[in-house]
Amino acid sequence: MDLEAVNSMNYEQFLDIFGNIVEKCPIITAAVWSRRPFLTLSEVEDRVCEFIDSLPISGKEGILRCHPDLAGRELTSGTLTMESQQEQRQAGLTSLTSREQERLTLLNTRYKQKFGFPFVICAKMSDKDKILKELTTRLQNDPSAELLKGIEEVKKICHVRLQDIWCRGSPVPTKL
Numbered sequence: 467m468d469l470e471a472v473n474s475m476n477y478e479q480f481l482d483i484f485g486n487i488v489e490k491c492p493i494i495t496a497a498v499w500s501r502r503p504f505l506t507l508s509e510v511e512d513r514v515c516e517f518i519d520s521l522p523i524s525g526k527e528g529i530l531r532c533h534p535d536l537a538g539r540e541l542t543s544g545t546l547t548m549e550s551q552q553e554q555r556q557a558g559l560t561s562l563t564s565r566e567q568e569r570l571t572l573l574n575t576r577y578k579q580k581f582g583f584p585f586v587i588c589a590k591m592s593d594k595d596k597i598l599k600e601l602t603t604r605l606q607n608d609p610s611a612e613l614l615k616g617i618e619e620v621k622k623i624c625h626v627r628l629q630d631i632w633c634r635g636s637p638v639p640t641k642l
């Protein structure tokens with residue numbers, strides 16, 4: 467995928483390719499399309515981050531709430547997005563022992579009760595042991611620190627998803 471290909475996409479093509487760089491938030495991609503032409507590929511990521519940073523607290527919380535639980539119901543039922551499925555599998559979350567599964571479910575529930583949004587971490591930059599450790603630690607944070615941390619992780623997930631798209635090297639939207 468090169469810059470010229472990205473800049474020449476109409477918004478439908480852009481959404482087909484980049485629509486899930488922030489989990490279940492295609493509105494961000496749709497907004498970023500208006501910022502073309504991009505001068506570099508990394509500018510796409512900069513514009514996404516800029517958009518996220520411009521949101522009020524409720525908007526940032528909303529982005530976090532669009533993320534599925536790690537090793538949650540959607541993983542079991544096969545209803546995760548393709549990206550999330552691959553990320554959770556790569557982090558080892560499809561092969562948890564029953565003890566690890568129980569612990570993760572308990573911590574996820576406690577986290578959501580405390581903060582009102584799910585625990586978010588870039589799974590591809592982690593693994594199941596680190597995720598359990600980080601979740602335990604982050605449960606101790608105060609809500610404003612956790613909102614910042616969660617959004618930082620959303621940006622990492624976006625970075626990884628964009629890298630995947632650049633490396634896949636397909637300038638042609640898959641749905642065309």
Ligand code: 2AL
Pocket residue numbers: 489533534535536549550551553554584585586587588589590623
């Ligand atoms: C996710 C997800 O779906 N992919 C990822 O890297 N992290 N979800 C989450 N709650 O952290």
